Amino acid sequence: MSPRLKPLAEQTIVITGATSGHGLSTARMAAAAGANVMLAARDEDALRSVVADILSIGGAAACTVTDVAVPADVERLAAATIARFGGFDTWINNAGSGAYGELTALSLADHRQVFETNYWGVVHGSLAAIGHLKDRPGGGALINVGSINSDMPSPILGAYNATKHAVKGFTDSLRIEVLAKGQPVAVTLIKPAAIGTPFPQHGRNITGRHAALPPPLYAPDVVARAILYAAQHNRRSMTVGGIGKLQVLAAQTFPNLFDRLAIPMTSVLARSGQPEPFEPGNLYAPQGRDGATEGQQRGRRLSTFSAAQRHPAAALALLGGMVAGGAWLSRRR
Structure with missing residues (x-):
């Protein structure tokens, strides 16, 4: 059974990690489009602040303090959403x-x-979402945020890389099971390139050097638009950022060469010229520094590649026009 995904204005959406980066951007964008949003994170003060901001502009929002590593917290999040909004359409x-x-x-x-x-x-x-959506009339969407690191290696962030490979394997396998059972759930993997979020400031850093992200970066809103597109259209996966797509292509086509070229990335991710003390980050507990979509590094606001994924007909028409225009110019010459 195919899911019938609703317009955002008719949806209730659960978002974990909703107090910073593209999670926060997605929450604000969804609420502005008329969706009910249930926000989840560990930082209660940041959650309440975001909810207050959304309510102040006429949006519908609630929050539940949640540590996603704790199954009981996630089950409570699902139950709270059902109690508050009568269910949810996208997780x-x-x-x-x-x-x-x-x-x-x-x-x-x-x-x-x-x-x-x-x-x-x-x-x-995912288990909480499938448990609800499989029996919901019309079903809904499960969206897991991975990374282009799901498809390629990286120095210095190897543990993070490993988790994103695992997320991809889990999501792709879960999708097969959902299809086999005929459950009306769209299972999408979002794979952002480097995004200008506070990730380096929030991450644990034992290198003794300044943590950073590799340029070029994209803005969190670019990811949010892809996520909310997937909430309304059944897509297997979406890579966010054309540069990221090229990086993955290079890593998969020339893996040995890519390994060697990635070695200098160490000094880009942990800047050797900028020594810094150990940073515990938010790995084990929130830092109380949430509430921002962007970090110290800012990203570009537009990805032509990502826009083309959301508007394939327009992209094809534009490409056709460019080809036709090129042919016309050739004849004129």
Whole structure:
């Protein structure tokens, strides 16, 4: 059975990791489009602040303090959404954390904790979402936020990379099971390129150097638009950012060469010329610094590649026009 995905104005949407980065951007954008939004994160003060902002402009929002690594918290989030809004139509697993450090230098506890949030948080949320959506008239959408790192390696963020590979494997396998059972649930994997969120400021950093993201970056709103497109259109996966798509293509086509070219990325992700002390980050607990969509590095506001994915007919028409125009100019010459 195919899901019947509703316009945003008719939806209730659950968003984890909703107090910063593209989670926050998605929450604001969904509410502005008329959706009811249930926001989840660990930082209660930040949650209440975001809800107040949405309510102040006439949106519909509520929140539930949630640690996605704790199954009971996620079950409580689902129950609270059903009690408050009568159910939900889209569930977005967006919460994430990271650790800057070589794989051999990170403690086993840090390795496990990155997985607790990034992988097990997605598992807990997906099971809760499927449990509700499979019996909901018309079904709905489950959207898991992975990364282009789901498809390629990276130094310094190896633990984060591993979780995103796991999220991809889990999501793709879950989709097959949903299809086999005829459940009306669209299962989508969103794979952003480098996005200008506060990720480096929130991440645990044991390198002794300034944590950063590799340019070029895209703005969080670019990811939010892709997520909300998937909430209304059944898509298997969406890569956000054309540069990211090219990086993945290079990594998969020339893997040995890509490995060598990625070595200098170490000094881009952890800047050797900018020493900094150990940063515990929000890996184990919130820092109380949420509430911002963007971090210290700002990203470009538009991705032509991502826009083309959302508007394929227009993209084809534009391409056809460019080809026709080129042919006409050739004849004139």
